Amino acid sequence: MRTTVTFEGNQADDPQVRFTGSGKQVTEITVLVNARRQNSDGERVEVEPTRHVVRAFKTSARTSWSRWRRVIGSSCTGP
DSSP: OOOOOOOOOEEOSOOEEEEOTTSOEEEEEEEEEEEEEEOTTSOEEEEEEEEEEEEEEHHHHHHHHHHHHHHHGGGOOOO
């Protein structure tokens, strides 16, 4: 089963790569999504960002790691 979710945000940490006990790759990426809300005076105000932790497994983990490494460059560590 494949699920696609799209959202925009800021990368909160370097992507983390780890392996399960059986050797399968897991890539974890943390993204903060900023939001604005309308307060009681009708003004738009920034609210606390929402933190999303995205975990990819198996083939998706390898693919997402390769893509993120190209996007953020040499600052990330992994396989």
